[in-house]
Amino acid sequence: xxxxxDVAKYxxxxxxxxxxVLNNKxxxxxxxxxxxxxxxxxxxxRPSAVARSLYDKKSRMIGLLIPDIANPFFPxxxxxxxxxxxxxxxxxxxxxTDNQVKKEAHYLNTLEQKYVDGIIVATGVGGYEHYKALNxxxxxxxxxxxxxxxxxxxxxxxxxxxxxxxxxxxGCMHIAHLRGQxxxxxxxxxxQGFKExxxxxxxxxxxLETGFNSYRAEEMVRVLLEQHPEVDGIFAASDVxxxxxxxxxxxxxxxxxxxxxxxxxxxxxxxxMLSPSLTTVKQPIYQIGEKAISLLIDQIENRPIxxxxxVFPPIMHIRGxxx
Amino acid sequence: xxxxxDVAKYxxxxxxxxxxVLNNKxxxxxxxxxxxxxxxxxxxxRPSAVARSLYDKKSRMIGLLIPDIANPFFPxxxxxxxxxxxxxxxxxxxxxTDNQVKKEAHYLNTLEQKYVDGIIVATGVGGYEHYKALNxxxxxxxxxxxxxxxxxxxxxxxxxxxxxxxxxxxGCMHIAHLRGQxxxxxxxxxxQGFKExxxxxxxxxxxLETGFNSYRAEEMVRVLLEQHPEVDGIFAASDVxxxxxxxxxxxxxxxxxxxxxxxxxxxxxxxxMLSPSLTTVKQPIYQIGEKAISLLIDQIENRPIxxxxxVFPPIMHIRGxxx
DNA sequence: CTGAAAGCGCTTACAG
DNA sequence: CTGAAAGCGCTTACAG
Numbered sequence: 001x002x003x004x005x006d007v008a009k010y011x012x013x014x015x016x017x018x019x020x021v022l023n024n025k026x027x028x029x030x031x032x033x034x035x036x037x038x039x040x041x042x043x044x045x046r047p048s049a050v051a052r053s054l055y056d057k058k059s060r061m062i063g064l065l066i067p068d069i070a071n072p073f074f075p076x077x078x079x080x081x082x083x084x085x086x087x088x089x090x091x092x093x094x095x096x097t098d099n100q101v102k103k104e105a106h107y108l109n110t111l112e113q114k115y116v117d118g119i120i121v122a123t124g125v126g127g128y129e130h131y132k133a134l135n136x137x138x139x140x141x142x143x144x145x146x147x148x149x150x151x152x153x154x155x156x157x158x159x160x161x162x163x164x165x166x167x168x169x170x171g172c173m174h175i176a177h178l179r180g181q182x183x184x185x186x187x188x189x190x191x192q193g194f195k196e197x198x199x200x201x202x203x204x205x206x207x208l209e210t211g212f213n214s215y216r217a218e219e220m221v222r223v224l225l226e227q228h229p230e231v232d233g234i235f236a237a238s239d240v241x242x243x244x245x246x247x248x249x250x251x252x253x254x255x256x257x258x259x260x261x262x263x264x265x266x267x268x269x270x271x272x273m274l275s276p277s278l279t280t281v282k283q284p285i286y287q288i289g290e291k292a293i294s295l296l297i298d299q300i301e302n303r304p305i306x307x308x309x310x311v312f313p314p315i316m317h318i319r320g321x322x323x
Numbered sequence: 324x325x326x327x328x329d330v331a332k333y334x335x336x337x338x339x340x341x342x343x344v345l346n347n348k349x350x351x352x353x354x355x356x357x358x359x360x361x362x363x364x365x366x367x368x369r370p371s372a373v374a375r376s377l378y379d380k381k382s383r384m385i386g387l388l389i390p391d392i393a394n395p396f397f398p399x400x401x402x403x404x405x406x407x408x409x410x411x412x413x414x415x416x417x418x419x420t421d422n423q424v425k426k427e428a429h430y431l432n433t434l435e436q437k438y439v440d441g442i443i444v445a446t447g448v449g450g451y452e453h454y455k456a457l458n459x460x461x462x463x464x465x466x467x468x469x470x471x472x473x474x475x476x477x478x479x480x481x482x483x484x485x486x487x488x489x490x491x492x493x494g495c496m497h498i499a500h501l502r503g504q505x506x507x508x509x510x511x512x513x514x515q516g517f518k519e520x521x522x523x524x525x526x527x528x529x530x531l532e533t534g535f536n537s538y539r540a541e542e543m544v545r546v547l548l549e550q551h552p553e554v555d556g557i558f559a560a561s562d563v564x565x566x567x568x569x570x571x572x573x574x575x576x577x578x579x580x581x582x583x584x585x586x587x588x589x590x591x592x593x594x595x596m597l598s599p600s601l602t603t604v605k606q607p608i609y610q611i612g613e614k615a616i617s618l619l620i621d622q623i624e625n626r627p628i629x630x631x632x633x634v635f636p637p638i639m640h641i642r643g644x645x646x
Numbered sequence: 647c648t649g650a651a652a653g654c655g656c657t658t659a660c661a662g
Numbered sequence: 663c664t665g666a667a668a669g670c671g672c673t674t675a676c677a678g
Contacts, residue, residue: 001380001458001655003654003655003656004655004656004657005655013664013665014664014665014666015655015656015657015665016657016658016664016665016666016667017663017664017665019656019657019658020657020658020663020664022656022657023657025657025658026658026663026664027663027664028663028664029663029664032663032664046432046435046436047436047655047656048377048436048438048654048655048656049433049436049437049438050373050376050377050382050436050437050438050654050655050656051377051654051655051656051657051670052655052656052657053373053656053670054371054373054374054377054654054655054656054669054670054671054672055655055656055657055658055669055670056656056657056670057324057670059373059437061416061437064417068402069392069398069401069402069405070398070399070401070402070592072395072398072592072593074398075392075393075395075397075398076393078392078393078417079391079392079393079419082392082417082418082419083419086419086426086429091416091418091430091433091437092416092417093384093414093415093416093417094387094401094405094415094416094417095405095414096402096405096406096409103409106409107414109369110372110414112369113369113370113371113372113373114372114373114382114384114414115371115372115373135324214595214596240596243593243596243597243598244596246598247596247597247598247599247600249598250598250599269393269395270395270566270593270596272537273537273563273566273567273570273593273597274566274570274596274597274598275566275569275570275572275573275597275598276570276573277570324671326670326671326672327671327672327673328671336648336649337648337649337650338649338671338672338673339648339649339650339651339673339674340647340648340649342672342673342674343647343648343673343674345672345673346673348673348674349647349648349674350647350648351647351648352647352648355647355648370671370672371670371671371672373670373671373672374654374670374671374672374673375671375672375673376654376672377653377654377655377656377670377671377672378653378654378671378672378673378674379654379672379673380654
């Protein structure tokens with residue numbers, strides 16, 4: 001490995017001078033500069049990011065804590081984050097926590113020891129205290145940690161209302177809601193939006209807690225359709241659950257959308273690949289990722305951040321599973 | 324931040340002694356050890372991974388170069404990799420290259436400067452020279468770099484044969500193949516397997532280069548079915564393309580599987596969520612990831628690796644899109 | 647068993 | 663404009 005010393009020797013200057021040209025900082029004569037430049041290319045020198053980190057306590061790395069990258073909601077988030085990070089000269093460390101406190105704590109520890117410059121938390125376990133101890137800027141994604149932590153979320157309740165109203169408008173008389181796990185804020189909010197809307201319109205409705213799980217959704221919807229063939233609309237709190245509902249409908253020979261209308265939530269890319277393609281409440285997933293990392297970098301680079309709560313509006317994407 | 328010095332002072336020993344208990348290495352008296360342990364917990368001391376890295380040129384990080392985490396094949400790979408990495412005490416840096424030489428080179432550079440301990444390359448651009456210059460162990464995933472680089476792949480050709488034979492066995496008389504981009508090794512191998520099989524059995528066939536792209540597959544299959552309604556089997560080189568074919572079939576009112584049978588390739592999770600669920604040639608995606616990281620860690624930790632080429636057999640998953 | 651010292655590869659005051 | 667020196671937080675010979 002060639003170090004700054006080698007470069008200095010080769011260019012006949014001191015390491016201080018090399019450092020100056022490296023960082024474009026401080027006075028350095030034209031001759032010295034060119035000599036150093038030549039030495040750098042001749043020796044194919046690359047400064048050690050680690051040595052730099054030791055000095056300035058920065059690493060140009062950010063940690064991304066998510067429950068599970070294999071959950072189709074997160075890859076697109078991760079992509080948005082990484083694209084912005086790359087442009088800004090940061091690198092992303094991927095941490096799957098499975099929503100386990102232990103894993104999360106492990107990663108928080110490890111990241112801190114590596115002097116990461118910031119952390120995006122899209123995973124749900126620790127309380128604020130948990131993160132405040134960390135001496136690192138953080139951003140909360142799809143969850144709330146504290147008013148002091150910049151947060152990026154989606155208007156879940158509003159999205160749920162849009163979907164439910166749409167089903168009602170399209171003539172549904174008995175609507176089922178496939179809700180996410182109780183206690184999970186996003187799931188609760190979507191449920192609230194659904195409930196308020198059906199009650200407001202006085203529509204019959206049924207709620208099933210399928211979680212964000214395709215298989216369970218399929219099973220439960222099949223049973224539902226057997227017992228209540230009059231169900232003519234389904235609002236699923238995730239596209240994955242909606243896909244399960246579509247499978248159940250297919251098995252039960254129910255025609256979608258003529259006979260049964262289905263709306264999902266999320267807008268992950270595979271919804272469009274379903275047949276028919278899934279009508280859904282789309283979150284601007286990629287942009288959410290971009291916003292989160294931008295807020296994080298603003299903090300890292302000491303730019304004042306104006307607003308702490310960014311709430312994106314979801315958008316109805318009418319596709320093939322509704323009339 | 325509390326450093327080793329603070330701990331030493333607090334425990335009334337030298338930093339050398341603290342270091343010894345930290346690393347469980349070298350002699351240290353019982354009293355000294357307990358004093359240090361107490362100091363560590365009292366001060367909530369965590370050693371700096373960066374300072375350590377500077378000394379021993381290791382970072383306990385590995386780089387993962389993939390084309391795009393948003394491509395549904397990669398999240399599961401990444402998960403397999405990260406799970407093993409976590410257990411072994413490594414951390415994963417996520418690098419999306421979009422198969423662009425420039426991005427790849429940038430990341431290679433950055434990773435090297437951070438003293439990453441190893442790199443998994445699942446992206447296709449650089450030649451061997453490109454990577455050899457790097458003084459870091461690497462593993463090739465889903466691609467070939469050199470005989471000297473441990474490689475983890477799948478028997479693509481064999482998988483394609485299995486799928487094609489299955490369609491023939493189930494009575495298909497005219498089979499279309501939706502192939503990936505020419506020049507991409509995996510795509511070429513799958514195409515070869517298809518071609519040899521249809522020729523061996525003397526079946527009519529058509530080849531469309533849809534890429535691993537759902538939308539293009541849909542468009543091209545729709546045209547195909549219009550012009551050649553006699554096509555009764557489709558072997559897609561990816562599940563994503565197969566989903567596109569299913570959409571085209573749906574639009575054209577072709578019944579799957581009665582009227583048209585479809586087989587995909589990959590075994591990504593969303594194939595199961597399609598209606599009907601997709602018959603596919605499943606790669607052991609998660610295990611491929613596990614194998615790749617295991618080989619990498621073996622190299623990093625100087626364990627001899629016996630075989631350099633690991634070729635996983637794909638497995639036919641018969642589901643709903645075939646008879 | 648223990649500590650002083652050198653060194654890992656940088657950066658930045660401080661003198662000159 | 664430039665270099666010697668100290669320091670970032672560790673680890674490991676080397677003496678004792």
